[in-house]
Amino acid sequence: MGLTVGAAAEAAGVSAKAVRLWESKGLLPPAERTEAGYRQFSDADVGVLRFIRQAKTLGLQLSEIKDILDLQRDGATPCERVTELLDGRIAEIDRTLADLRALRRSLTSARRAARDSQRRGEHAVVCQIIEHSPDAGE
Amino acid sequence: MGLTVGAAAEAAGVSAKAVRLWESKGLLPPAERTEAGYRQFSDADVGVLRFIRQAKTLGLQLSEIKDILDLQRDGATPCERVTELLDGRIAEIDRTLADLRALRRSLTSARRAARDSQRRGEHAVVCQIIEHSPDAGE
DNA sequence: CCTTGACCTTACCCTAAGGGCAAGGTTCTA
DNA sequence: TAGAACCTTGCCCTTAGGGTAAGGTCAAGG
Numbered sequence: 001m002g003l004t005v006g007a008a009a010e011a012a013g014v015s016a017k018a019v020r021l022w023e024s025k026g027l028l029p030p031a032e033r034t035e036a037g038y039r040q041f042s043d044a045d046v047g048v049l050r051f052i053r054q055a056k057t058l059g060l061q062l063s064e065i066k067d068i069l070d071l072q073r074d075g076a077t078p079c080e081r082v083t084e085l086l087d088g089r090i091a092e093i094d095r096t097l098a099d100l101r102a103l104r105r106s107l108t109s110a111r112r113a114a115r116d117s118q119r120r121g122e123h124a125v126v127c128q129i130i131e132h133s134p135d136a137g138e
Numbered sequence: 139m140g141l142t143v144g145a146a147a148e149a150a151g152v153s154a155k156a157v158r159l160w161e162s163k164g165l166l167p168p169a170e171r172t173e174a175g176y177r178q179f180s181d182a183d184v185g186v187l188r189f190i191r192q193a194k195t196l197g198l199q200l201s202e203i204k205d206i207l208d209l210q211r212d213g214a215t216p217c218e219r220v221t222e223l224l225d226g227r228i229a230e231i232d233r234t235l236a237d238l239r240a241l242r243r244s245l246t247s248a249r250r251a252a253r254d255s256q257r258r259g260e261h262a263v264v265c266q267i268i269e270h271s272p273d274a275g276e
Numbered sequence: 277c278c279t280t281g282a283c284c285t286t287a288c289c290c291t292a293a294g295g296g297c298a299a300g301g302t303t304c305t306a
Numbered sequence: 307t308a309g310a311a312c313c314t315t316g317c318c319c320t321t322a323g324g325g326t327a328a329g330g331t332c333a334a335g336g
Contacts, residue, residue, distance in 0.1 A: 001331070004283075004284070005285095006282095006283065006284080015285095015323080015324085016284090016323070017323060017325090018284095018322080018323065019156065020285095021323060022322095028150055028256055034328075034331095036284080036285090036331055036332085037284080037285060037331090038283090038284055038285080038332095039284085039285090039317095039333080043198070054213050056322095057241075057244075058245055058248060059241060059245075060320080060324090062322070077256070079252050079255055079256035080256065082249075082252045083249055083252045083256065086245050086248055086252060086322080087194060087249065088250040089245055090242060090245050090246065090249070093241060093242050094236050094242075095192065096238060097235065097238055097239070097242075100234060100235055101235070101324095103195075103197060103231060103288095104228060104231050104232075104235075106195075106196060106225050107197075107228050107231070108228065108229055109242070110196060110230070110283075111220075111221055111223055111224040111225065114217050114220045114221045114224060115217070115221055116216065117217055118215070118217035118221065129170070129315085142312075142313070143313075143314095144311095144312070144313080144314095153295085154313090155293095155294060155295070155296090156293080156294065158314095159293070159294060160314095160333080163293095172302095174301075174303085174313080174314090175301085175302090175315095176302080176303095176312090176313055176314080177313085177314095185279080194293095199292075199293090200292075200293070201292095219335060220286055
């Protein structure tokens with residue numbers, strides 16, 4: 001009872017295009033084919049698709065997900081690698097959060113400057129965005 | 139006293155490749171050329187390059203920056219558009235911040251699950267990442 | 277039996293913002 | 307006058323697919 005790409009994709013809540021891409025990138029082993037060349041997916045495959053989708057929502061890249069899946073297919077326990085990747089993602093997110101908070105400060109400051117310029121009718125230097133931004137000078 | 143791409147790029151603190159790209163995308167008017175075909179940039183151009191660089195650090199896209207610069211070149215005051223774009227960016231950042239914070243919670247929860255699986259020697263379902271993640275079911 | 281529509285196949289171009297490299301022309305310096 | 311250090315364009319690469327085309331396949335209905 002094999003599923004076609006479309007059916008498998010729908011069952012996993014992803015697009016058929018994504019399924020083909022993931023297969024081509026090795027996240028899934030090459031799917032069985034019917035005589036006509038149609039891909040045949042099993043329920044287990046759908047589970048993998050769901051896992052990939054979930055891992056993606058956690059911000060893992062396809063290459064990292066492939067990494068995990070390869071380990072698992074080798075019979076190894078991917079837990080270590082998984083916690084490693086997740087820790088990496090968490091650290092990355094913390095960095096991004098800090099960056100975004102700083103960026104937000106720059107933006108509000110730039111916006112204040114832009115509005116001030118607007119009120120004064122200035123606009124020669126594009127509302128002073130340059131000057132009022134943090135590291136303006138070089 | 140025109141500057142070559144490399145010189146202008148260095149003066150603005152960006153890459154020559156970026157300068158060519160920005161020109162090709164219309165953020166800069168087509169540069170003058172020497173007889174040999176070398177681009178010639180003025181100090182004013184360098185100012186624009188610096189502006190673009192700065193705007194990019196604020197997270198604006200090239201298309202948005204072009205938008206601002208086009209307005210300015212038309213003699214219009216881009217301040218309104220600028221504050222509009224900056225407000226949009228700020229709102230976007232706030233959304234991203236919220237998303238990242240939620241994602242971070244998911245990640246720490248997933249990592250905890252992975253570590254628990256690791257301790258128990260489980261790994262059949264790739265450390266339960268799927269099950270323990272927020273919206274696991276479907 | 278045949279058609280129609282819904283599926284499938286591969287392949288190509290597109291996205292953002294360049295980085296890297298190649299082949300070839302120019303300019304400056306020793 | 308040679309070589310270094312520029313410059314030119316053009317093409318391929320990156321992420322994770324989306325969109326579309328051209329063509330093959332399958333199930334239902336006339």
